[in-house]
Amino acid sequence: ESFEPVIGDNGNGQPLKPQKGEQLEVGIKYQPDSFPALMTLAWYDLEATNLPDPLSLPGEYEQQSGKTTIEGIEFEGMAQLGTVRVELNLSHLDTQTQDGWKLASVPEKQASSWISWRPQGSWQGFKAGAGVRYVGGTWGGVDQLKTPSYTLGDAMIGWETAKWDFALNIRNLTDKDYYATCLARGDCFPGDERTIVGRITYQF
Numbered sequence: 491e492s493f494e495p496v497i498g499d500n501g502n503g504q505p506l507k508p509q510k511g512e513q514l515e516v517g518i519k520y521q522p523d524s525f526p527a528l529m530t531l532a533w534y535d536l537e538a539t540n541l542p543d544p545l546s547l548p549g550e551y552e553q554q555s556g557k558t559t560i561e562g563i564e565f566e567g568m569a570q571l572g573t574v575r576v577e578l579n580l581s582h583l584d585t586q587t588q589d590g591w592k593l594a595s596v597p598e599k600q601a602s603s604w605i606s607w608r609p610q611g612s613w614q615g616f617k618a619g620a621g622v623r624y625v626g627g628t629w630g631g632v633d634q635l636k637t638p639s640y641t642l643g644d645a646m647i648g649w650e651t652a653k654w655d656f657a658l659n660i661r662n663l664t665d666k667d668y669y670a671t672c673l674a675r676g677d678c679f680p681g682d683e684r685t686i687v688g689r690i691t692y693q694f
Contacts, residue, residue: 496540500553507540507554527569536560541588556588577604577621592629595671597639599626606646617657619646630674640668640681655691660684 492511499505517532541556562583569576581600585593592598604621608614620643627639643664648657665684672678 496554509538509540511536511538513537525569525571527567529565529567531563531565533563534561536562543588558585558587558593560585560593573607573609575606575608577602579603587631589632591631591633594631594673595628595637597626597628599639600624604644615649615651617646617648617650620644628671630672632674635672635674637669637672637678640666642666642668642681653693655689655693657689657691659687659689661687 491513493508494511495508496506513534513536515532515534517530520529521527536559538558539556540554541558543553543555546553560583562581564582565578565580567576567578579600579602583596583598585596585598587593601624602621604619606617606619608617622641622643624641625639628637629635630637642662645660645663646657648655650656662682662684666681668681670679670681
C-alpha cells in the first residue's frame, strides 16, 4: 500500500484526500542444480485511487473518484555459461486510466536481452557485451494515436582490474531513427540517437 499527498481543497475548505495505491504481487523463483541460473516470474495488480474525477465539469468543485489500474506479468532470467553470461527480461502490461484509456506512453510489451563475455587466462580483465531492447507500441492517451514499436541494439567493451575499470558503452548501436512516444495533444518525441559514453573508474 502507498499514498501520495495532494495539495488543495475540495472547494468546501476540506483538504483533498491523498492518492492511494494498492498492489498485490505474487511470484516464483527457480534456481536449477545443473548449472548457475536464476529465473523469476511475477504477476502483479496495481490500483491507484482518489484521482481527479474525469467526468467532472469545468468549474465544479474538485472531485476524487478517478481510478487507474495496471495489471502486469514479468519474467527475468539469468544464466552463467562458463565465461558467458546471458540475461533475458520480458514484461506485459494491461493499463487503464481514470478515463478508460490506455496509459499514455506506457508500452504494453517490452523485452530485452544481454550477453556478456569475460574470458580467463591471458585475457582476464577483458569484458565485452551486446544486447537488444524491444519496446512495444504505445498509445497517446485517448487510444487514437499509437506510436510504433522499435528495437535497438547496444554494446559494451572494456578492461577491468582490481582497482581500475575502463569501459566504452554504446546505446542505439545502429543510430536508428524512431519516435519514443507521441501524445494525443499532437506532439511527438524522437528517440535518442546513438550515444557513446566512455568511463574510467578507480576504486580506493
